[in-house]
Amino acid sequence: MIYFLIPVFNEEENIETLISGLDSAAKEIKENYRIIFVNDGSSDGTPEIIRQKMESFPVDMVENLVNEGAGASFENGFKHFIKISKSEDIVVTIEGDNTSDLGILPKMLDEIRNGKDFVLASCYAKGGRLKNCPFKRRFYSKAANLLCMILFQVPGARTYSSFYRAFSQKTISEIYRKFDHPVITEKGFVCMVELLLKLHKSGFTFSEVPATLFFHKRKGFSKLIVNSTIKAYLGLFLKFLVLRRSFSQKDDK
Numbered sequence: 001m002i003y004f005l006i007p008v009f010n011e012e013e014n015i016e017t018l019i020s021g022l023d024s025a026a027k028e029i030k031e032n033y034r035i036i037f038v039n040d041g042s043s044d045g046t047p048e049i050i051r052q053k054m055e056s057f058p059v060d061m062v063e064n065l066v067n068e069g070a071g072a073s074f075e076n077g078f079k080h081f082i083k084i085s086k087s088e089d090i091v092v093t094i095e096g097d098n099t100s101d102l103g104i105l106p107k108m109l110d111e112i113r114n115g116k117d118f119v120l121a122s123c124y125a126k127g128g129r130l131k132n133c134p135f136k137r138r139f140y141s142k143a144a145n146l147l148c149m150i151l152f153q154v155p156g157a158r159t160y161s162s163f164y165r166a167f168s169q170k171t172i173s174e175i176y177r178k179f180d181h182p183v184i185t186e187k188g189f190v191c192m193v194e195l196l197l198k199l200h201k202s203g204f205t206f207s208e209v210p211a212t213l214f215f216h217k218r219k220g221f222s223k224l225i226v227n228s229t230i231k232a233y234l235g236l237f238l239k240f241l242v243l244r245r246s247f248s249q250k251d252d253k
Contacts, residue, residue, distance in 0.1 A: 001089045002026060002033040002109070003081055007073030007163075008096040012045040013219035018098050019053050025102040031109070034058040034084075037096075038077040041067035060084075070163075071191030075184040078172055089169040093192075097219075100164045101211040108166040108209050117171040117204035120196075122159035127210030148193060154200050158208060160193045171204055178202055 004022055008015070019035065026033040035057065039047045041064050050061045062080050064072060074093065081091050090112050094100050104121060111119045122128050124145055148160035175198065176183055186194045199206070 001086065002031045003085060003089060003091040004033065004035045005038070005074070005077045005081060005091050005093045006035065006096045007038045007040055007070050007077065008042065008046055008050075009040040009067060009073075010042045010044045010046060011096045012042075012049055014097050015046060015049045015053070018096060019057055019059070021098065021102055022094075023057060025105055029106050029109075034060065036060045036062060036077055036080055038062045038064065038073040038080075040064045040069070040073045069187030069191070070189055071184045071186045071194075074191055074195070075182050078176065078183070081169075082173055082176060085169050087169055090166055091169065091172060092166045093163050095163045099214050101214065104209050104211050111207050111209065112166050112168050115205070116207050117168055118199060118206045119166040120157065120159050120206060120208045121162060121164035121166075121211035122208040123162070123211050123213045124158040125208045125210040128159075128212065130213050152193070152197060154196065156206070156208065157196065157200075160196060161189055162211075163192055164211065165192070171199070175199060175202060175204070 006018070011018075022033065022035060037050050037059065039050065039061055047061065047063070050059060053059050054061070060080070062076050064076065077093075078091070085091070090109060092105070092108065101121065108119045108121060123130050124142075130141065145158070145160060149158070152160065154160070179198070183198060184191050184195055
């Protein structure tokens with residue numbers, strides 16, 4: 001079974017197209033699937049549309065009563081996945097705005113089934129690209145990614161913050177057993193950088209699959225707030241230094 005885990009905040013313009021696209025992609029590769037939406041306190045029609053779709057599609061909805069950010073949404077979504085999944089299942093995290101490249105889904109699943117613990121869909125890997133991306137957003141995206149590569153230096157990682165990833169059930173279960181506090185503590189988009197660092201430092205293996213990010217498919221506005229995101233990256237770097245020391249101390253014992 002493939003689970004799609006998707007945090008959403010005010011995505012009423014994108015939900016129906018997203019569900020239809022995931023349904024078509026799963027049927028094309030003959031995979032049973034379930035969609036887990038985490039509604040992050042949306043103030044538009046997002047939760048109502050999801051409830052309507054639950055009558056026709058295999059959809060669950062986890063609700064944050066107030067807007068808590070992407071980090072809390074993934075944290076709550078992963079915990080829900082752990083409760084309902086089996087050891088052979090795979091969870092695919094994905095953006096809620098239709099910008100993700102579903103054409104690479106079979107490759108991502110193959111990588112997991114061939115032994116990788118998790119897979120990154122990367123527009124910065126060789127063969128990946130940003131399509132119809134405004135110059136300003138392209139600049140911020142590349143700058144943030146370069147900053148991550150300099151600060152965090154995860155070998156083999158050319159993308160750090162993308163939501164689009166695949167994880168084995170074992171990987172998610174084990175990382176949540178390893179940490180006796182929330183695995184994801186960052187609230188904003190940098191939460192996926194935090195998760196990548198913790199998985200890497202815990203010894204999980206990964207690969208990257210080249211992906212295209214389709215900016216023109218998004219309806220509505222991006223939820224990215226540049227200044228606060230940059231501050232979050234720098235804050236995470238300081239936390240990561242502490243985390244790295246704690247891992248080193250454990251290794252020395």
